[in-house]
Amino acid sequence: MRQAAPRCPVFAQRRAAVEPDERRTGRAIWRPARPVRKRAAREYRIKDRNVNTALSTPIACEPIRPTRIVPSLSEDVARGLFGAPRTLPPKYFYDERGSLLFDRICDVPEYYPTRTESALLQRIAREVIETARPERIVELGSGTSRKTRHLFDACAELECHPAYAPVDVCDEVLVASGEALSEDYPWLDVRPFVGDYTAGLGNLPRRATRDLVVFLGGTIGNFTREQATDFLRELRAMLAPGDTLLLGADRVKEPDVLHAAYNDDAGLTAEFNLNLLRVLNRELGADFDLAAFEHYALFNPLESRIEMHLIAMRDQTVTFEGLHDSLHLREGENILTEISRKFTRAQLESMLEDAGLRVVRHYESDAHKFSLVLAEPD
Numbered sequence: 001m002r003q004a005a006p007r008c009p010v011f012a013q014r015r016a017a018v019e020p021d022e023r024r025t026g027r028a029i030w031r032p033a034r035p036v037r038k039r040a041a042r043e044y045r046i047k048d049r050n051v052n053t054a055l056s057t058p059i060a061c062e063p064i065r066p067t068r069i070v071p072s073l074s075e076d077v078a079r080g081l082f083g084a085p086r087t088l089p090p091k092y093f094y095d096e097r098g099s100l101l102f103d104r105i106c107d108v109p110e111y112y113p114t115r116t117e118s119a120l121l122q123r124i125a126r127e128v129i130e131t132a133r134p135e136r137i138v139e140l141g142s143g144t145s146r147k148t149r150h151l152f153d154a155c156a157e158l159e160c161h162p163a164y165a166p167v168d169v170c171d172e173v174l175v176a177s178g179e180a181l182s183e184d185y186p187w188l189d190v191r192p193f194v195g196d197y198t199a200g201l202g203n204l205p206r207r208a209t210r211d212l213v214v215f216l217g218g219t220i221g222n223f224t225r226e227q228a229t230d231f232l233r234e235l236r237a238m239l240a241p242g243d244t245l246l247l248g249a250d251r252v253k254e255p256d257v258l259h260a261a262y263n264d265d266a267g268l269t270a271e272f273n274l275n276l277l278r279v280l281n282r283e284l285g286a287d288f289d290l291a292a293f294e295h296y297a298l299f300n301p302l303e304s305r306i307e308m309h310l311i312a313m314r315d316q317t318v319t320f321e322g323l324h325d326s327l328h329l330r331e332g333e334n335i336l337t338e339i340s341r342k343f344t345r346a347q348l349e350s351m352l353e354d355a356g357l358r359v360v361r362h363y364e365s366d367a368h369k370f371s372l373v374l375a376e377p378d
Ligand code: SAH
Pocket: 090, 091, 094, 099, 102, 106, 114, 140, 141, 142, 143, 144, 145, 147, 167, 168, 169, 170, 173, 195, 196, 197, 198, 215, 216, 217, 218, 219
């Protein structure tokens, strides 16, 4: 029996990728689980204003066909939540609500990465555009593209008019930000792609032109060391001579600063973390009681990473309509929901070099809080 259409394509990707009827008929084996064109939320605050999506130019998202099959949400739950240690990939945070929550986290005083990276990007944007001279900017995990605007401002000043291809799992955020960008930068040709970048980037339409690929926010830190290396190698394979990569990464710093950034007083990071359980309740018919869990984030200096957990506050059994098993959790048991690695300058450069990327310029924020590295294929 077919399940109801999910809200976010990542939840449906694997099921759609192996759609048996289409395999038999030889048609495209990937298709979106529902029409991809959709009006987006109105609550995004983009560039200090609310975006009224009803008034703006409609934007359509194109699905990216995965180059390999990645586990579905139920498979990730079966392996990750029922195994030990209990864990889930962070991509599942980002339904529309999770994306909105992340966007609000970016503005809390304790969460320094966004404003630090933004200030740095503003400072270097002109030099990056002059060096890369892009004909297309591809942004992975673009979210609201709020910092990327510094690159577009520099492009406008330099009369360089690249196309923009944001890639994200959350189509609502792609549509809302695409519409806002089209209004603010009328010259910008925005072509958003919706899909899971961990399922491969090989099917991203290529251009015979210079690409600047940007991966901001320190999202590379949400991968383990092995995942990050594989991802960067795959990215390297996608780049042609003349293409460049701009990678944002958070740096190792005082544990107090890190701890505060992931335990904000307003409780938005806690809400963001708990949102994962809402996603499981909605997508898999689970019955997590959110009040029975607490957000817990700490800096692990041995691994140089923030670890974000959900802790069960009592013994409990969670059932999933879509799965046969029930999940038994004891009071105090934890689910690792995210890691956020913090790098030294040398670690970042060797990670890029190991992936076949040559560092062109390594830009650092004040007090070396955040790095933006411009790299090119070796
Ligand atoms: N680049 C933005 C947003 C960072 S939040 C910034 O720096 O502020 C991480 C973004 O990556 C979210 O928008 C999320 O939806 C997206 N994302 C997370 N996992 C993803 C995946 N596997 N594939 C594609 N996008 C993903």
